[in-house]
Amino acid sequence: MTTATEQLHPPTLEPGDYTKYKIILGTLGVVVPVLVAVLFYYKNIFRIEGAGHYLRMLPAVNALLNSLTALALLVGFYFIRQKNVVAHRAAMLTAFGLGGLFLLSYVAYHSQVESTHYLGTGALRYVYFVLLLTHISLAAVTVGLVLFTLYFALTGQYTKHQRIARWTFPIWLYVSVTGVIVYFMIAPYYPAA
Template sequence: MTTPEPTLNPAGATKYKVLAVVLAAVIPIAVAVLYYFPGVFVIPGLNVKALPAVNAVLNSLTALFLMLGYYFIRRKQVARHRAMMGAAFLLGSVFLLSYVAYHSQVASTKFGGEGLIKGIYYFILLTHILLAAATVGLVLFTLYFALTEQFAKHRRIARWTYPVWLYVSVTGVIVYFMIAPYYT
Protein backbone atom coordinates (compact mmCIF):
# COMPACT_ATOMS: atom_id res chain seq x y z
CA MET A 1 0.00 0.00 0.00
CA THR A 2 1.35 3.42 -0.93
CA THR A 3 0.73 6.54 1.07
CA PRO A 4 -0.08 9.82 -0.62
CA GLU A 5 2.84 12.15 -0.95
CA PRO A 6 2.63 15.38 1.04
CA THR A 7 2.27 18.67 -0.72
CA LEU A 8 3.48 22.04 0.46
CA ASN A 9 0.72 24.51 1.25
CA PRO A 10 -2.06 23.24 -1.05
CA ALA A 11 -3.65 26.70 -1.44
CA GLY A 12 -0.35 28.26 -2.53
CA ALA A 13 0.44 25.25 -4.69
CA THR A 14 -2.80 25.80 -6.64
CA LYS A 15 -1.65 29.33 -7.53
CA TYR A 16 1.58 27.94 -8.92
CA LYS A 17 -0.26 25.26 -10.85
CA VAL A 18 -2.47 27.92 -12.46
CA LEU A 19 0.62 30.02 -13.21
CA ALA A 20 2.29 27.00 -14.85
CA VAL A 21 -0.78 26.40 -17.04
CA VAL A 22 -0.94 30.07 -18.08
CA LEU A 23 2.79 30.28 -18.86
CA ALA A 24 2.71 26.97 -20.72
CA ALA A 25 0.10 28.48 -23.05
CA VAL A 26 1.23 32.12 -23.22
CA ILE A 27 4.95 31.60 -23.87
CA PRO A 28 4.59 29.51 -27.06
CA ILE A 29 1.90 31.90 -28.31
CA ALA A 30 4.15 34.92 -27.67
CA VAL A 31 7.02 33.25 -29.52
CA ALA A 32 4.68 32.43 -32.44
CA VAL A 33 3.52 36.06 -32.59
CA LEU A 34 7.14 37.21 -32.75
CA TYR A 35 7.81 34.73 -35.56
CA TYR A 36 4.78 35.70 -37.66
CA PHE A 37 4.90 39.43 -36.89
CA PRO A 38 8.59 40.35 -36.66
CA GLY A 39 9.33 43.90 -35.67
CA VAL A 40 6.11 44.37 -33.67
CA PHE A 41 8.05 45.23 -30.51
CA VAL A 42 11.11 46.94 -31.99
CA ILE A 43 13.21 48.91 -29.54
CA PRO A 44 15.24 51.50 -31.49
CA GLY A 45 18.99 51.27 -30.95
CA LEU A 46 18.90 47.83 -29.29
CA ASN A 47 21.79 45.77 -30.68
CA VAL A 48 20.88 42.06 -30.65
CA LYS A 49 23.37 40.85 -33.26
CA ALA A 50 25.31 38.60 -30.83
CA LEU A 51 22.22 36.98 -29.29
CA PRO A 52 22.01 33.95 -31.62
CA ALA A 53 25.53 32.92 -30.57
CA VAL A 54 24.70 33.65 -26.92
CA ASN A 55 21.57 31.51 -27.28
CA ALA A 56 23.63 28.63 -28.68
CA VAL A 57 25.93 28.84 -25.64
CA LEU A 58 22.92 28.95 -23.30
CA ASN A 59 21.41 25.90 -25.03
CA SER A 60 24.73 24.05 -24.82
CA LEU A 61 25.07 24.77 -21.11
CA THR A 62 21.45 23.82 -20.51
CA ALA A 63 22.06 20.45 -22.19
CA LEU A 64 25.18 19.95 -20.07
CA PHE A 65 23.33 20.69 -16.82
CA LEU A 66 20.45 18.44 -17.87
CA MET A 67 22.84 15.54 -18.43
CA LEU A 68 24.60 16.21 -15.12
CA GLY A 69 21.23 16.36 -13.35
CA TYR A 70 20.30 13.00 -14.84
CA TYR A 71 23.68 11.56 -13.86
CA PHE A 72 23.27 12.69 -10.25
CA ILE A 73 19.70 11.48 -9.81
CA ARG A 74 20.64 8.05 -11.18
CA ARG A 75 23.21 7.94 -8.35
CA LYS A 76 20.62 9.17 -5.83
CA GLN A 77 22.55 12.38 -5.22
CA VAL A 78 19.39 14.46 -4.85
CA ALA A 79 21.01 17.74 -3.74
CA ARG A 80 23.37 17.72 -6.73
CA HIS A 81 20.50 16.75 -9.04
CA ARG A 82 18.44 19.65 -7.70
CA ALA A 83 21.35 22.08 -8.21
CA MET A 84 21.92 20.94 -11.81
CA MET A 85 18.25 21.07 -12.70
CA GLY A 86 17.95 24.50 -11.08
CA ALA A 87 20.88 25.68 -13.20
CA ALA A 88 19.27 24.17 -16.33
CA PHE A 89 15.99 25.92 -15.52
CA LEU A 90 17.76 29.25 -14.93
CA LEU A 91 19.75 28.97 -18.16
CA GLY A 92 16.63 27.92 -20.07
CA SER A 93 14.80 30.95 -18.70
CA VAL A 94 17.64 33.30 -19.67
CA PHE A 95 17.67 31.66 -23.11
CA LEU A 96 13.95 32.27 -23.51
CA LEU A 97 14.32 35.96 -22.60
CA SER A 98 17.28 36.32 -24.98
CA TYR A 99 15.42 34.49 -27.77
CA VAL A 100 12.38 36.72 -27.37
CA ALA A 101 14.58 39.84 -27.28
CA TYR A 102 16.30 38.81 -30.51
CA HIS A 103 13.17 37.81 -32.41
CA SER A 104 11.32 40.91 -31.28
CA GLN A 105 13.93 42.97 -33.12
CA VAL A 106 14.93 40.84 -36.13
CA ALA A 107 12.98 38.86 -38.71
CA SER A 108 13.80 35.15 -38.95
CA THR A 109 16.78 34.25 -41.11
CA LYS A 110 16.07 32.08 -44.13
CA PHE A 111 18.12 28.92 -44.59
CA GLY A 112 20.15 29.05 -47.79
CA GLY A 113 21.20 25.43 -48.11
CA GLU A 114 20.12 23.27 -51.04
CA GLY A 115 19.28 19.61 -51.61
CA LEU A 116 19.49 17.00 -48.87
CA ILE A 117 20.92 19.39 -46.27
CA LYS A 118 17.87 21.63 -46.69
CA GLY A 119 15.55 18.69 -45.91
CA ILE A 120 17.66 17.74 -42.89
CA TYR A 121 17.68 21.33 -41.65
CA TYR A 122 13.91 21.71 -41.91
CA PHE A 123 13.29 18.33 -40.27
CA ILE A 124 15.49 19.31 -37.32
CA LEU A 125 13.96 22.79 -37.18
CA LEU A 126 10.37 21.54 -37.31
CA THR A 127 10.87 18.91 -34.60
CA HIS A 128 12.80 21.46 -32.54
CA ILE A 129 9.99 24.04 -32.76
CA LEU A 130 7.18 21.59 -32.01
CA LEU A 131 8.98 20.03 -29.06
CA ALA A 132 10.16 23.43 -27.77
CA ALA A 133 6.52 24.51 -27.47
CA ALA A 134 5.75 21.34 -25.49
CA THR A 135 8.88 21.73 -23.37
CA VAL A 136 7.60 24.86 -21.66
CA GLY A 137 4.69 23.05 -20.05
CA LEU A 138 6.67 19.89 -19.38
CA VAL A 139 9.42 21.80 -17.58
CA LEU A 140 7.01 23.94 -15.57
CA PHE A 141 4.98 20.95 -14.38
CA THR A 142 8.07 18.87 -13.64
CA LEU A 143 9.35 21.75 -11.52
CA TYR A 144 5.94 22.24 -9.91
CA PHE A 145 5.72 18.59 -8.84
CA ALA A 146 9.25 18.73 -7.42
CA LEU A 147 8.62 21.94 -5.48
CA THR A 148 5.33 20.64 -4.06
CA GLU A 149 7.04 17.36 -3.12
CA GLN A 150 4.82 15.26 -5.37
CA PHE A 151 7.79 13.08 -6.25
CA ALA A 152 5.90 10.20 -7.87
CA LYS A 153 4.28 12.66 -10.30
CA HIS A 154 7.62 14.45 -10.69
CA ARG A 155 9.34 11.21 -11.71
CA ARG A 156 6.56 10.24 -14.14
CA ILE A 157 6.62 13.54 -16.01
CA ALA A 158 10.41 13.90 -15.79
CA ARG A 159 10.74 10.68 -17.81
CA TRP A 160 9.21 12.66 -20.69
CA THR A 161 10.58 16.10 -19.87
CA TYR A 162 14.24 15.11 -19.74
CA PRO A 163 14.62 13.61 -23.24
CA VAL A 164 12.39 16.23 -24.86
CA TRP A 165 14.17 19.15 -23.16
CA LEU A 166 17.58 17.66 -23.95
CA TYR A 167 16.58 17.17 -27.61
CA VAL A 168 15.35 20.77 -27.83
CA SER A 169 18.55 22.11 -26.25
CA VAL A 170 20.85 20.09 -28.52
CA THR A 171 18.88 20.73 -31.71
CA GLY A 172 18.82 24.44 -30.86
CA VAL A 173 22.61 24.43 -31.10
CA ILE A 174 22.53 22.37 -34.31
CA VAL A 175 20.02 24.77 -35.88
CA TYR A 176 22.22 27.72 -34.88
CA PHE A 177 25.30 26.22 -36.58
CA MET A 178 23.31 25.32 -39.69
CA ILE A 179 21.73 28.78 -40.04
CA ALA A 180 24.70 30.90 -38.84
CA PRO A 181 26.27 31.30 -42.32
CA TYR A 182 23.04 32.98 -43.49
CA TYR A 183 22.79 35.68 -40.80
CA THR A 184 23.12 39.17 -42.27
Template sequence: MSTPEPTTNPAGFTKYKILMGALAAIIPVAVAILYFLPGVFVIPGLNVKALPAVNAVLNSLTAVFLVIGYYFIRRKDVAKHRAMMGLAFLLGSLFLVSYVAYHSQVASTKFGGEGLIKGIYYFILLTHILLAAITVGLVLFTLYFALTEQFQKHRRIARWTYPVWLYVSVTGVIVYFMISPYYN
Protein backbone atom coordinates in the same frame (compact mmCIF):
# COMPACT_ATOMS: atom_id res chain seq x y z
CA MET B 1 12.69 4.11 -0.26
CA SER B 2 10.18 6.50 -1.75
CA THR B 3 9.04 9.71 -0.19
CA PRO B 4 5.30 9.80 0.55
CA GLU B 5 3.24 12.29 -1.40
CA PRO B 6 1.62 15.15 0.52
CA THR B 7 -1.88 14.09 1.56
CA THR B 8 -3.33 17.56 1.52
CA ASN B 9 -3.60 20.13 -1.20
CA PRO B 10 -2.57 23.45 0.33
CA ALA B 11 -4.57 26.35 -1.09
CA GLY B 12 -1.61 27.66 -3.05
CA PHE B 13 -1.10 24.43 -5.03
CA THR B 14 -4.15 24.95 -7.23
CA LYS B 15 -3.36 28.57 -8.08
CA TYR B 16 0.22 27.55 -8.99
CA LYS B 17 -1.08 24.79 -11.24
CA ILE B 18 -3.29 27.34 -12.99
CA LEU B 19 -0.32 29.72 -13.30
CA MET B 20 1.89 26.95 -14.73
CA GLY B 21 -0.83 25.97 -17.20
CA ALA B 22 -1.32 29.59 -18.28
CA LEU B 23 2.42 30.11 -18.75
CA ALA B 24 2.68 26.83 -20.66
CA ALA B 25 0.10 28.19 -23.13
CA ILE B 26 1.05 31.88 -23.20
CA ILE B 27 4.81 31.53 -23.70
CA PRO B 28 4.67 29.45 -26.91
CA VAL B 29 1.93 31.71 -28.30
CA ALA B 30 3.99 34.84 -27.53
CA VAL B 31 7.06 33.30 -29.17
CA ALA B 32 4.97 32.35 -32.24
CA ILE B 33 3.64 35.90 -32.52
CA LEU B 34 7.17 37.29 -32.43
CA TYR B 35 8.30 34.71 -34.97
CA PHE B 36 5.50 35.38 -37.46
CA LEU B 37 5.25 39.14 -36.81
CA PRO B 38 8.84 40.32 -36.44
CA GLY B 39 9.29 43.96 -35.62
CA VAL B 40 6.07 44.24 -33.60
CA PHE B 41 7.99 45.28 -30.47
CA VAL B 42 11.04 47.01 -31.94
CA ILE B 43 13.22 48.92 -29.52
CA PRO B 44 15.19 51.52 -31.50
CA GLY B 45 18.95 51.27 -31.05
CA LEU B 46 18.89 47.83 -29.39
CA ASN B 47 21.78 45.78 -30.80
CA VAL B 48 20.87 42.10 -30.79
CA LYS B 49 23.39 40.86 -33.37
CA ALA B 50 25.28 38.64 -30.90
CA LEU B 51 22.18 37.02 -29.40
CA PRO B 52 21.98 33.98 -31.72
CA ALA B 53 25.49 32.96 -30.60
CA VAL B 54 24.58 33.70 -26.97
CA ASN B 55 21.46 31.56 -27.40
CA ALA B 56 23.55 28.67 -28.74
CA VAL B 57 25.83 28.91 -25.71
CA LEU B 58 22.84 29.01 -23.35
CA ASN B 59 21.30 25.97 -25.08
CA SER B 60 24.62 24.11 -24.93
CA LEU B 61 25.04 24.79 -21.23
CA THR B 62 21.42 23.84 -20.57
CA ALA B 63 22.05 20.48 -22.24
CA VAL B 64 25.22 19.96 -20.20
CA PHE B 65 23.45 20.68 -16.91
CA LEU B 66 20.54 18.42 -17.89
CA VAL B 67 22.93 15.52 -18.48
CA ILE B 68 24.82 16.19 -15.25
CA GLY B 69 21.51 16.48 -13.36
CA TYR B 70 20.41 13.13 -14.78
CA TYR B 71 23.75 11.61 -13.75
CA PHE B 72 23.28 12.79 -10.17
CA ILE B 73 19.70 11.59 -9.81
CA ARG B 74 20.68 8.15 -11.13
CA ARG B 75 23.17 8.07 -8.24
CA LYS B 76 20.46 9.30 -5.84
CA ASP B 77 22.35 12.51 -5.07
CA VAL B 78 19.24 14.67 -4.85
CA ALA B 79 20.99 17.85 -3.70
CA LYS B 80 23.37 17.89 -6.69
CA HIS B 81 20.53 16.88 -9.03
CA ARG B 82 18.43 19.78 -7.74
CA ALA B 83 21.34 22.21 -8.23
CA MET B 84 22.01 21.06 -11.80
CA MET B 85 18.34 21.14 -12.76
CA GLY B 86 18.02 24.58 -11.19
CA LEU B 87 20.91 25.78 -13.34
CA ALA B 88 19.34 24.18 -16.42
CA PHE B 89 16.06 25.95 -15.64
CA LEU B 90 17.84 29.28 -15.10
CA LEU B 91 19.80 28.97 -18.34
CA GLY B 92 16.70 27.86 -20.22
CA SER B 93 14.85 30.88 -18.87
CA LEU B 94 17.69 33.20 -19.88
CA PHE B 95 17.65 31.59 -23.32
CA LEU B 96 13.93 32.26 -23.65
CA VAL B 97 14.35 35.93 -22.72
CA SER B 98 17.27 36.30 -25.13
CA TYR B 99 15.41 34.46 -27.91
CA VAL B 100 12.36 36.70 -27.49
CA ALA B 101 14.56 39.83 -27.40
CA TYR B 102 16.28 38.80 -30.63
CA HIS B 103 13.14 37.80 -32.54
CA SER B 104 11.28 40.90 -31.40
CA GLN B 105 13.91 42.97 -33.20
CA VAL B 106 14.95 40.88 -36.21
CA ALA B 107 13.10 38.85 -38.82
CA SER B 108 14.00 35.17 -38.97
CA THR B 109 16.97 34.27 -41.12
CA LYS B 110 16.21 32.08 -44.12
CA PHE B 111 18.19 28.88 -44.57
CA GLY B 112 20.22 29.02 -47.79
CA GLY B 113 21.26 25.40 -48.14
CA GLU B 114 20.08 23.22 -51.02
CA GLY B 115 19.27 19.58 -51.59
CA LEU B 116 19.42 16.97 -48.85
CA ILE B 117 20.88 19.34 -46.25
CA LYS B 118 17.84 21.61 -46.66
CA GLY B 119 15.50 18.70 -45.89
CA ILE B 120 17.59 17.72 -42.88
CA TYR B 121 17.64 21.32 -41.62
CA TYR B 122 13.88 21.71 -41.90
CA PHE B 123 13.22 18.35 -40.24
CA ILE B 124 15.44 19.32 -37.30
CA LEU B 125 13.93 22.82 -37.16
CA LEU B 126 10.33 21.59 -37.30
CA THR B 127 10.82 18.95 -34.60
CA HIS B 128 12.75 21.48 -32.52
CA ILE B 129 9.97 24.09 -32.73
CA LEU B 130 7.13 21.66 -32.03
CA LEU B 131 8.90 20.07 -29.09
CA ALA B 132 10.07 23.44 -27.75
CA ALA B 133 6.44 24.51 -27.43
CA ILE B 134 5.67 21.33 -25.48
CA THR B 135 8.83 21.65 -23.38
CA VAL B 136 7.64 24.84 -21.69
CA GLY B 137 4.71 23.09 -20.04
CA LEU B 138 6.67 19.92 -19.29
CA VAL B 139 9.45 21.85 -17.57
CA LEU B 140 7.09 24.04 -15.58
CA PHE B 141 5.03 21.11 -14.30
CA THR B 142 8.11 18.99 -13.58
CA LEU B 143 9.50 21.88 -11.54
CA TYR B 144 6.12 22.43 -9.84
CA PHE B 145 5.89 18.79 -8.74
CA ALA B 146 9.44 18.90 -7.38
CA LEU B 147 8.90 22.14 -5.48
CA THR B 148 5.63 20.90 -3.99
CA GLU B 149 7.30 17.61 -3.02
CA GLN B 150 4.99 15.52 -5.18
CA PHE B 151 7.90 13.28 -6.10
CA GLN B 152 5.94 10.43 -7.72
CA LYS B 153 4.33 12.90 -10.12
CA HIS B 154 7.69 14.62 -10.57
CA ARG B 155 9.37 11.35 -11.57
CA ARG B 156 6.54 10.39 -13.92
CA ILE B 157 6.61 13.65 -15.86
CA ALA B 158 10.42 13.98 -15.68
CA ARG B 159 10.71 10.75 -17.69
CA TRP B 160 9.13 12.68 -20.56
CA THR B 161 10.53 16.11 -19.81
CA TYR B 162 14.19 15.12 -19.71
CA PRO B 163 14.56 13.61 -23.20
CA VAL B 164 12.34 16.23 -24.83
CA TRP B 165 14.12 19.15 -23.13
CA LEU B 166 17.53 17.66 -23.94
CA TYR B 167 16.50 17.16 -27.59
CA VAL B 168 15.27 20.76 -27.82
CA SER B 169 18.47 22.12 -26.26
CA VAL B 170 20.78 20.10 -28.52
CA THR B 171 18.81 20.71 -31.71
CA GLY B 172 18.73 24.42 -30.91
CA VAL B 173 22.52 24.42 -31.12
CA ILE B 174 22.46 22.34 -34.31
CA VAL B 175 19.97 24.74 -35.91
CA TYR B 176 22.20 27.67 -34.93
CA PHE B 177 25.27 26.13 -36.57
CA MET B 178 23.34 25.18 -39.68
CA ILE B 179 21.83 28.66 -40.16
CA SER B 180 24.72 30.81 -38.87
CA PRO B 181 26.38 31.17 -42.31
CA TYR B 182 23.20 32.91 -43.51
CA TYR B 183 23.02 35.61 -40.84
CA ASN B 184 23.51 39.11 -42.24
Protein backbone atom coordinates in the same frame (compact mmCIF):
# COMPACT_ATOMS: atom_id res chain seq x y z
CA MET C 1 3.60 7.51 5.01
CA THR C 2 6.55 9.56 3.81
CA THR C 3 9.43 8.23 1.78
CA ALA C 4 13.10 8.68 2.67
CA THR C 5 13.41 11.29 -0.10
CA GLU C 6 10.48 13.27 1.30
CA GLN C 7 11.99 13.16 4.80
CA LEU C 8 15.41 14.35 3.60
CA HIS C 9 14.06 16.89 1.09
CA PRO C 10 10.74 18.36 2.18
CA PRO C 11 8.64 20.32 -0.33
CA THR C 12 9.75 23.87 -1.08
CA LEU C 13 6.21 25.06 -1.74
CA GLU C 14 3.48 24.61 0.85
CA PRO C 15 0.67 22.22 -0.08
CA GLY C 16 -1.99 24.84 0.81
CA ASP C 17 -3.50 25.45 -2.59
CA TYR C 18 -1.91 23.32 -5.31
CA THR C 19 -4.83 24.02 -7.64
CA LYS C 20 -3.86 27.70 -7.81
CA TYR C 21 -0.29 26.77 -8.78
CA LYS C 22 -1.51 24.31 -11.42
CA ILE C 23 -3.72 26.97 -13.01
CA ILE C 24 -0.85 29.47 -13.07
CA LEU C 25 1.59 26.94 -14.54
CA GLY C 26 -0.91 25.63 -17.08
CA THR C 27 -1.62 29.19 -18.17
CA LEU C 28 2.10 29.96 -18.45
CA GLY C 29 2.64 26.73 -20.39
CA VAL C 30 0.20 28.00 -23.03
CA VAL C 31 0.76 31.76 -22.86
CA VAL C 32 4.57 31.76 -23.11
CA PRO C 33 4.73 29.88 -26.46
CA VAL C 34 1.85 31.99 -27.82
CA LEU C 35 3.59 35.22 -26.78
CA VAL C 36 6.83 34.06 -28.38
CA ALA C 37 4.93 33.34 -31.62
CA VAL C 38 3.21 36.75 -31.50
CA LEU C 39 6.52 38.53 -30.93
CA PHE C 40 8.11 36.53 -33.72
CA TYR C 41 5.39 37.07 -36.32
CA TYR C 42 4.44 40.65 -35.40
CA LYS C 43 7.94 41.92 -34.66
CA ASN C 44 7.39 45.20 -36.52
CA ILE C 45 4.96 46.27 -33.79
CA PHE C 46 7.60 45.79 -31.08
CA ARG C 47 10.68 46.84 -33.02
CA ILE C 48 12.98 49.41 -31.40
CA GLU C 49 14.86 51.43 -33.99
CA GLY C 50 18.54 50.45 -34.09
CA ALA C 51 18.29 47.69 -31.46
CA GLY C 52 18.91 44.90 -33.99
CA HIS C 53 22.47 46.05 -34.55
CA TYR C 54 23.30 45.48 -30.87
CA LEU C 55 21.56 42.11 -30.74
CA ARG C 56 23.27 40.37 -33.67
CA MET C 57 25.48 38.32 -31.37
CA LEU C 58 22.50 36.77 -29.57
CA PRO C 59 22.16 33.66 -31.81
CA ALA C 60 25.65 32.61 -30.69
CA VAL C 61 24.73 33.40 -27.07
CA ASN C 62 21.55 31.34 -27.51
CA ALA C 63 23.56 28.39 -28.84
CA LEU C 64 25.86 28.66 -25.82
CA LEU C 65 22.88 28.79 -23.45
CA ASN C 66 21.35 25.75 -25.18
CA SER C 67 24.67 23.89 -24.89
CA LEU C 68 24.96 24.71 -21.19
CA THR C 69 21.33 23.72 -20.63
CA ALA C 70 21.96 20.34 -22.26
CA LEU C 71 25.04 19.88 -20.11
CA ALA C 72 23.12 20.79 -16.93
CA LEU C 73 20.37 18.34 -17.90
CA LEU C 74 22.89 15.52 -18.39
CA VAL C 75 24.60 16.36 -15.09
CA GLY C 76 21.21 16.40 -13.35
CA PHE C 77 20.34 13.03 -14.88
CA TYR C 78 23.68 11.62 -13.72
CA PHE C 79 23.14 12.87 -10.17
CA ILE C 80 19.63 11.48 -9.84
CA ARG C 81 20.92 8.10 -11.06
CA GLN C 82 23.48 8.35 -8.25
CA LYS C 83 20.60 9.22 -5.86
CA ASN C 84 22.25 12.55 -5.08
CA VAL C 85 19.04 14.60 -4.84
CA VAL C 86 20.73 17.81 -3.69
CA ALA C 87 23.15 17.87 -6.65
CA HIS C 88 20.31 16.83 -8.99
CA ARG C 89 18.16 19.71 -7.77
CA ALA C 90 21.04 22.18 -8.24
CA ALA C 91 21.73 20.95 -11.78
CA MET C 92 18.07 21.05 -12.76
CA LEU C 93 17.54 24.52 -11.29
CA THR C 94 20.63 25.59 -13.26
CA ALA C 95 19.08 24.14 -16.42
CA PHE C 96 15.83 25.97 -15.62
CA GLY C 97 17.68 29.27 -15.11
CA LEU C 98 19.66 28.83 -18.32
CA GLY C 99 16.44 28.00 -20.15
CA GLY C 100 14.88 31.20 -18.81
CA LEU C 101 17.88 33.25 -19.95
CA PHE C 102 17.66 31.56 -23.35
CA LEU C 103 13.98 32.45 -23.67
CA LEU C 104 14.64 36.11 -22.86
CA SER C 105 17.56 36.26 -25.29
CA TYR C 106 15.60 34.46 -28.01
CA VAL C 107 12.64 36.82 -27.70
CA ALA C 108 14.90 39.89 -27.63
CA TYR C 109 16.64 38.79 -30.82
CA HIS C 110 13.65 37.60 -32.81
CA SER C 111 11.52 40.60 -31.87
CA GLN C 112 14.16 43.00 -33.20
CA VAL C 113 16.06 41.31 -36.03
CA GLU C 114 14.77 40.06 -39.37
CA SER C 115 14.74 36.29 -39.73
CA THR C 116 17.66 34.66 -41.48
CA HIS C 117 16.73 32.08 -44.10
CA TYR C 118 18.57 28.82 -44.54
CA LEU C 119 20.16 28.79 -48.00
CA GLY C 120 21.65 25.31 -48.02
CA THR C 121 20.68 22.86 -50.73
CA GLY C 122 20.27 19.14 -51.24
CA ALA C 123 19.75 16.64 -48.44
CA LEU C 124 21.09 19.03 -45.80
CA ARG C 125 18.22 21.40 -46.54
CA TYR C 126 15.72 18.65 -45.64
CA VAL C 127 17.70 17.72 -42.53
CA TYR C 128 17.72 21.38 -41.47
CA PHE C 129 13.97 21.81 -41.86
CA VAL C 130 13.15 18.53 -40.11
CA LEU C 131 15.36 19.53 -37.19
CA LEU C 132 13.92 23.05 -37.14
CA LEU C 133 10.31 21.87 -37.27
CA THR C 134 10.74 19.27 -34.54
CA HIS C 135 12.81 21.71 -32.47
CA ILE C 136 10.17 24.45 -32.60
CA SER C 137 7.22 22.09 -32.06
CA LEU C 138 8.81 20.38 -29.08
CA ALA C 139 10.10 23.68 -27.63
CA ALA C 140 6.50 24.87 -27.33
CA VAL C 141 5.58 21.69 -25.45
CA THR C 142 8.71 21.85 -23.30
CA VAL C 143 7.62 25.03 -21.53
CA GLY C 144 4.63 23.34 -19.89
CA LEU C 145 6.49 20.10 -19.22
CA VAL C 146 9.36 21.88 -17.49
CA LEU C 147 7.04 24.03 -15.39
CA PHE C 148 5.00 21.06 -14.17
CA THR C 149 8.07 18.90 -13.58
CA LEU C 150 9.54 21.69 -11.45
CA TYR C 151 6.20 22.22 -9.70
CA PHE C 152 5.91 18.56 -8.69
CA ALA C 153 9.47 18.61 -7.35
CA LEU C 154 8.97 21.82 -5.37
CA THR C 155 5.71 20.60 -3.88
CA GLY C 156 7.21 17.27 -2.84
CA GLN C 157 5.03 15.23 -5.23
CA TYR C 158 7.99 13.06 -6.17
CA THR C 159 6.06 10.22 -7.77
CA LYS C 160 4.35 12.66 -10.16
CA HIS C 161 7.69 14.44 -10.64
CA GLN C 162 9.39 11.20 -11.68
CA ARG C 163 6.51 10.26 -13.98
CA ILE C 164 6.54 13.54 -15.91
CA ALA C 165 10.35 13.87 -15.82
CA ARG C 166 10.59 10.70 -17.91
CA TRP C 167 9.00 12.74 -20.72
CA THR C 168 10.42 16.15 -19.89
CA PHE C 169 14.08 15.14 -19.78
CA PRO C 170 14.46 13.61 -23.28
CA ILE C 171 12.27 16.25 -24.92
CA TRP C 172 14.07 19.14 -23.22
CA LEU C 173 17.45 17.60 -24.03
CA TYR C 174 16.42 17.13 -27.68
CA VAL C 175 15.25 20.76 -27.91
CA SER C 176 18.51 22.01 -26.38
CA VAL C 177 20.77 19.91 -28.61
CA THR C 178 18.83 20.56 -31.82
CA GLY C 179 18.88 24.28 -31.02
CA VAL C 180 22.67 24.17 -31.18
CA ILE C 181 22.68 22.08 -34.37
CA VAL C 182 20.21 24.43 -36.06
CA TYR C 183 22.36 27.40 -35.05
CA PHE C 184 25.50 25.90 -36.61
CA MET C 185 23.61 24.98 -39.76
CA ILE C 186 22.21 28.49 -40.27
CA ALA C 187 25.16 30.50 -38.90
CA PRO C 188 26.92 30.83 -42.28
CA TYR C 189 23.84 32.67 -43.61
CA TYR C 190 23.59 35.33 -40.91
CA PRO C 191 24.26 38.79 -42.29
CA ALA C 192 27.71 40.25 -41.50
CA ALA C 193 27.65 42.59 -38.52
